Amino acid sequence: MTELQPGQSINIDRLLARIDELATIGAIDGTEGCARLALTDEDKEGRDLVVTWMNDLGLEVTVDGIGNIIGVMEGNGAPVMCGSHIDTVRTGGRYDGNLGVLAGLEVIETIQTAGLALDRPLAVGIFTDEEGARFAPDMLGSLVYVGGMALEEALDITGIDGAVVGAELERIGYDGPAPLPGPVPHAFVELHIEQGPVLEIEGITIGAVESVQGISWTEVEVVGQSNHAGTTPMGLRKDPGFVAAACANFVRELALDLGDPHVATVGRIELHPNLVNVVAARATFTVDLRNTDEATLQESERRFAEFLDRTATAEGCTFATRELARFEPVIFDPAVVDIVERSAINLGYNVHRMPSGAGHDAQMLARVCPTAMIFTPSENGLSHNPAEYTAPADLEAGANVLLHTMAALANDGLSTQQDGASQ
Numbered sequence: 001m002t003e004l005q006p007g008q009s010i011n012i013d014r015l016l017a018r019i020d021e022l023a024t025i026g027a028i029d030g031t032e033g034c035a036r037l038a039l040t041d042e043d044k045e046g047r048d049l050v051v052t053w054m055n056d057l058g059l060e061v062t063v064d065g066i067g068n069i070i071g072v073m074e075g076n077g078a079p080v081m082c083g084s085h086i087d088t089v090r091t092g093g094r095y096d097g098n099l100g101v102l103a104g105l106e107v108i109e110t111i112q113t114a115g116l117a118l119d120r121p122l123a124v125g126i127f128t129d130e131e132g133a134r135f136a137p138d139m140l141g142s143l144v145y146v147g148g149m150a151l152e153e154a155l156d157i158t159g160i161d162g163a164v165v166g167a168e169l170e171r172i173g174y175d176g177p178a179p180l181p182g183p184v185p186h187a188f189v190e191l192h193i194e195q196g197p198v199l200e201i202e203g204i205t206i207g208a209v210e211s212v213q214g215i216s217w218t219e220v221e222v223v224g225q226s227n228h229a230g231t232t233p234m235g236l237r238k239d240p241g242f243v244a245a246a247c248a249n250f251v252r253e254l255a256l257d258l259g260d261p262h263v264a265t266v267g268r269i270e271l272h273p274n275l276v277n278v279v280a281a282r283a284t285f286t287v288d289l290r291n292t293d294e295a296t297l298q299e300s301e302r303r304f305a306e307f308l309d310r311t312a313t314a315e316g317c318t319f320a321t322r323e324l325a326r327f328e329p330v331i332f333d334p335a336v337v338d339i340v341e342r343s344a345i346n347l348g349y350n351v352h353r354m355p356s357g358a359g360h361d362a363q364m365l366a367r368v369c370p371t372a373m374i375f376t377p378s379e380n381g382l383s384h385n386p387a388e389y390t391a392p393a394d395l396e397a398g399a400n401v402l403l404h405t406m407a408a409l410a411n412d413g414l415s416t417q418q419d420g421a422s423q
């Protein structure tokens, strides 16, 4: 068996071929994107394809009770794991999540083909429902994997379409037997597209990700009184549609007031009965607030709650809120971030340390083992959009950094002697 050579590269054509093939599942007509909402038939089809590739590589494949799929190479001791997700949002691109999983398979095939010796086995994980777009919270599968949510609670979650997680997992045949919480890896590394503009603007190829910002998702239901749009004087209205619109405007103003990196989004608004000539009876909408600083995130939650109360009350409406997701900022393991940065430099790529604006499964694995992430640039900073694009040279760079980072971690690049030492 041989050592990994400093210049050893993955096979980019093989990686691109897998990315392209997986993207045909749930393909969005006329675009490069795909739609595979968690636990839908398209998600099942994507899972089946990647499991076939895992089996072709001779990996030991397990599926746990929340549908996480883990493929492990033969070997002794806790594996060095990589991975991500293959579920997408409804306007998804072909790289978000998929790159981290398929680059993991490519790393393993490169190591097998070159007959390379590693002190530890490698593993690739596909975590269920990372997006949280159909079933909140996001990162659901990895959250359950690390014991952050009981399986029973997760299986009971009802989605935006009324489907229930447990029933959907059973329907698609991914309610697996593997134990939860899952086996703790020696270390975890996630390769992901940046999904933002920073790397492209700075002309940097690799992001060594040091942290993930905090996330706060709330669903708000405002109840008023449906009435005739033509006959109801403005002063007599109880219009939840107005309250929802006022809240969408407020969170934008709030984000501008707090300044970067604070972001705020009203991504989903549903009016009932949603008709041109009816003052709505009910408005249901979501508020997504994020910040790298927990105290500021809490301040934004507090200021929004006060605005909602004041505005709904003044409009004669009642309201209820439901927390969909709430994760504090996460700091990745400095030793693993160092290895990512050093791997990139040794491979001749320029590299930039940065936070992640998006949530990722790595922020959950960081609860149980040394973890970090690798970013590659997103063209025009675009993501959660079918036009999402990352150039092949950047995909190759990211996968090469993943290869060398995982090899370093497998050959004890970490000072820790214990498997999966807590942070």
Ligand code: HGY
Pocket: 130, 131, 132, 138, 139, 357, 358, 359, 360
């Ligand atoms: O919402 C997120 O940050 C991720 O795409 N789930």
Ligand code: MN
Pocket: 085, 096, 097, 130, 192, 359, 360
């Ligand atoms: Mn993602």
Ligand code: MN
Pocket: 089, 096, 131, 384
């Ligand atoms: Mn995403």
